[in-house]
Amino acid sequence: SSTLKEVLAAQLPAKQAELKALKQEFGSMKIDEVSVDQCLGGARSVKCMLWETSLLDANEGIRFRGHTIPELQEVLPTFKGPASAGEPIPEALTWLLLTGEIPTKAQCDGLTAELHARSALPEHVVSMMNALPKSTHPMTQFALGLQACQTESKFAQAYQDGVHKSTYWEHAYEDIIDVFAKLPEIAALVYRNTYFDGVVKRDRTLDYSGNFCRMLGMDDPGFDELMRLYLVIHSDHEGGNASAHTTHLVGSTLADPYLSYVAGLNSLAGPLHGLANQEVLRWIQELKAKFDAEGKEVNEQTITEFAWDTLKAGKVIPGYGHAVLRQTDPRYTCQREFANKHMPDDPLFKVVDTIYAVMPSILTEHGKTKNPYPNVDSHSGVLLWHYGFTQYNYYTVLFGVSRALGALSQLFWDRALGLPLERPKSVTSAWIRNHFAGS
Ligand code: AMX
Numbered sequence: 001s002s003t004l005k006e007v008l009a010a011q012l013p014a015k016q017a018e019l020k021a022l023k024q025e026f027g028s029m030k031i032d033e034v035s036v037d038q039c040l041g042g043a044r045s046v047k048c049m050l051w052e053t054s055l056l057d058a059n060e061g062i063r064f065r066g067h068t069i070p071e072l073q074e075v076l077p078t079f080k081g082p083a084s085a086g087e088p089i090p091e092a093l094t095w096l097l098l099t100g101e102i103p104t105k106a107q108c109d110g111l112t113a114e115l116h117a118r119s120a121l122p123e124h125v126v127s128m129m130n131a132l133p134k135s136t137h138p139m140t141q142f143a144l145g146l147q148a149c150q151t152e153s154k155f156a157q158a159y160q161d162g163v164h165k166s167t168y169w170e171h172a173y174e175d176i177i178d179v180f181a182k183l184p185e186i187a188a189l190v191y192r193n194t195y196f197d198g199v200v201k202r203d204r205t206l207d208y209s210g211n212f213c214r215m216l217g218m219d220d221p222g223f224d225e226l227m228r229l230y231l232v233i234h235s236d237h238e239g240g241n242a243s244a245h246t247t248h249l250v251g252s253t254l255a256d257p258y259l260s261y262v263a264g265l266n267s268l269a270g271p272l273h274g275l276a277n278q279e280v281l282r283w284i285q286e287l288k289a290k291f292d293a294e295g296k297e298v299n300e301q302t303i304t305e306f307a308w309d310t311l312k313a314g315k316v317i318p319g320y321g322h323a324v325l326r327q328t329d330p331r332y333t334c335q336r337e338f339a340n341k342h343m344p345d346d347p348l349f350k351v352v353d354t355i356y357a358v359m360p361s362i363l364t365e366h367g368k369t370k371n372p373y374p375n376v377d378s379h380s381g382v383l384l385w386h387y388g389f390t391q392y393n394y395y396t397v398l399f400g401v402s403r404a405l406g407a408l409s410q411l412f413w414d415r416a417l418g419l420p421l422e423r424p425k426s427v428t429s430a431w432i433r434n435h436f437a438g439s
Contacts (some may be wrong), residue, residue: 051239236406
């Protein structure tokens with residue numbers, strides 16, 4: 001069967017021709033108008049980016065190359081082999097995001113081997129990371145580690161060598177697969193350095209996720225399955241979210257995939273975005289600590305009390321709300337199903353489920369958020385905690401390993417399709433006032 005690179009190379013001419021035809025046929029048509037509210041309000045919902053790997057519907061949630069999460073769980077190969085024999089593996093999802101095609105198990109195995117073969121970190125990266133103070137936030141360590149790996153960029157080297165732009169895709173491809181391969185190594189080193197002895201043990205007889213779990217020091221088949229699901233569902237959420245958009249923007253300058261994704265990681269490290277998953281766990285732990293100390297039970301009433309305290313203090317409820325979604329996030333739902341299947345009696349899962357029972361009506365009564373339902377970050381921490389993976393300041397690093405699969409798969413197509421430098425127009429507030437003067 002063909003390798004991933006061969007499949008992509010074969011797809012290129014038709015995709016390039018399709019984009020050219022799209023420009024010719026519809027280039028001057030309007031797909032959106034922008035209001036002043038949108039200009040002042042974070043460009044919310046303005047349709048102005050091309051993003052092929054996934055599309056988000058406000059009510060249905062995300063589709064990866066047209067497939068919902070439950071569909072992926074039915075059709076993608078698993079560690080054991082056949083679809084549905086466990087959770088889908090990230091190698092399969094990566095193949096799908098890049099090519100739009102469902103891979104065979106043999107193709108996934110080929111990609112696993114390629115990732116293992118490319119995973120080694122340069123010595124200067126390891127020694128730099130080992131020298132960082134343990135108190136450095138794990139996301140900062142993670143981004144620094146990837147930034148230091150940029151010495152290996154084949155795209156940057158090829159650009160310096162003056163290659164023709166029609167070959168950019170090939171050098172971008174090499175970097176992107178190298179980054180996918182190295183991220184679990186960097187992430188595991190951050191974890192082992194911050195919380196343990198810095199020793200990272202591998203098992204390359206396993207898949208990408210299984211080996212990553214061993215590197216973290218986790219050795220439970222249940223956790224392996226969770227990690228497979230986790231890495232699949234956090235990968236992509238169309239183009240406008242902060243981490244994906246940042247990667248795309250920085251990449252549009254022809255900064256190489258290492259530099260581009262480091263920028264994406266720094267976006268992910270913000271509390272309104274990926275850091276929310278650590279904030280959810282912190283919120284739950286604070287809630288439990290408060291009511292344990294007061295000798296009160298954690299139930300609908302006490303959670304409601306704690307939620308109002310948070311809101312009245314001018315803070316957000318982490319894990320709730322979304323810039324685009326207007327329903328419960330299907331990434332939340334599939335994690336809830338995982339919990340119902342594997343840990344129905346877990347006490348923290350029960351707390352999360354009780355929060356889910358009361359929070360939408362609290363946020364609706366609060367009257368601000370446009371979406372009172374939970375997002376992906378609301379559930380992930382509790383699943384990790386169940387398996388003894390309790391260092392929640394680290395959780396966003398796992399998100400960062402996953403988000404690369406989506407953001408960099410699109411970056412491949414950015415370079416393959418020759419997408420231009422991104423440069424929207426800004427205006428001053430005086431410009432807006434003058435523009436409407438007399439109208
Ligand atoms: N708790 C309290 N208030 C909230 C809220 C929440 N969970 N979600 C939104 N609001 C508030 C906003 O802060 C805003 O208040 P303001 O008018 O005083 O500024 C108002 O409701 C309107 O916001 P919105 O239009 O509904 O949301 P948005 O598109 O501006 O922001 C998001 C979206 C995710 C940043 C916001 O819902 C939030 O802060 N949620 C909590 C943090 C979180 O869970 N982030 C993770 C999102 C998923 C991800 O990226 N990983």
